[in-house]
Amino acid sequence: MKSKLSAWTYVKNNKRTVAVLVTALALSFMAMYAAYVLLITTSESFETVMTEMPKKVSYASLGGRAYGLKGDDYETYEELEAAYDKKQADLVESLKKHPGIEDAYYTQIISSTYQAVMGAYSFEMPLMEPGQVQGFLDHVEAKLVRGSMPKEAGDVLVDETIMKNGGYELGDWYQKNIYGETFRIVGTIQSKGLVSVGVPNGYTNNGWYIVVYNDETATDLTGILQENGIVLGDGDKVWDAKAYYEAYRKDVGDTIDMVVTTLFVIVMTFLAILVLVSYVSFMRNRIKEYCLYASIGYGRGEIYGMMLREMMILFGLGAVMGLLVSLGTAYLLNVTVIEPKGLIGHVVYGGHIQRILGTYVFLMGVLQIPVLFGLYRIKTIDAIED
């Protein structure tokens, strides 16, 4: 076996020091990963609602101008209202005939709220007559899993994830803080887009919308409305796939990305400084050892090779331990925080693991600066004894 300065000797004989370094690296790995898991669960949970729901249902609330109506053209408000109703009814009929649209009607909506780790998102929940509910459930591929179908005014069906998220039980008042004792949960449904549905109970002041049952070929409601001569203005609201995605990107995705990146940069900066300072001190403590190696004939390249291998072992152990601890922590977070709150989360986020590992490689790169400086300061023992 040809001689090479062994990196394992240091690791083997300095278990306590190595354990401290490896644990510090592993804990920083875990901190970055756990923070990411908690933050990204917000994004993932909202993404489900905001991307799945518009594949099946879109909403439009249009003012008179969108139909080309002007108040000045009508003598009374009643005439204007009649013209508006006529235009709207014509539009609804036209939408029903559009390819990819199964049904459309004008109805009240209320807000359904989904509370994540960071922030909450409110989305549309249509109200309809009891006889229409089964058709809605069929269209959104939702099924009743507990309770009964709505029969009375104010009966609502709520997605089981939202039930869990809001801590609701069957028979509870839904969104009592907003609507008071208006909507009672009579059933739990299971759906991909976390949809909920109910029967109106008077006027709830959340607005009236045209509800469109679309399929994935007709998710661009804005375009379809424009094809129908609708001119959208500032006061008009269209919630279709594009609008939901834009809202998701702006309000959720970008914000979460920014927070994650900021946290990541802060943690990494502190970690880089800590590792740098620790490593310089680590090298200083071993300078005589390096001088001995140089004196008995090991070249600087061989000494550097040993230092690099030691560093790789430390970071490798830190990464392996950090990965295991992080996955364990992510699992615990999923079981104790994320799933009980009806949020969507995973244990493994490959992209983020790669990002942290990439940072470790970057840190190792940064450490080459003191290592290379130190390497050129290595003297032979005669110089020390002088």
Next chain:
Amino acid sequence: MFEVKNICMIYDMNTDVKTHALKGFDLSLPDKGLIGIIGPSGSGKSTLMYCLSTLKTPTDGSIVYNGTELTAIGNTEKERLRRKEFGFIFQKHYLVPYMTAMENCLVAAVQKGTEAQKKAEAFFRDLGLAEKEWNKKPAKLSGGQCQRVAIARAMINDPKVIFADEPTASLDHENAFNVMKILKKYSEDRLVLVVTHDRSILTDADRIIEMWDGEISR
């Protein structure tokens, strides 16, 4: 083995007060034998040893080792010589604190593995280092034991030359005598250069070079 011509070593070359550690002398050393270099502090004996062992490059003059001009070779060749043909016993033992006695000995081995391990064990036995000490770290060994580990480390590659700088400085009289006996035995077919200011350890030396103020006085 060594042919030294007009060797000069000047420290602080760029300052007004220059120190002439070696003042230009010739010296010839054989392939084997125990050679003592003796002199008071500052006489240049350690500088001479460092120049011969390639740790220092003389300011002027020539050192030929087995036909190779040491002042003309590059660092890689110097490292090869120090690694394979020279062994070092420094004044302080310079053992690596976190390594065991055995690991400290083997760190210098050119060929690692069982053979090197057996060789190290044999040296430890010859040097009187008990087996129970082999896995101890330097902090748990006495000064004498550390020095014996350093001697074993110097011999592990069967070097052609051993350079020993005050090898018995930290040893009691009995251990010092034992160490010199081992070095004497080693010098039967190799060259051992011992730098010291203690003449009493050189009773078995084949030759004693006395140095004074950078020159060979005798």
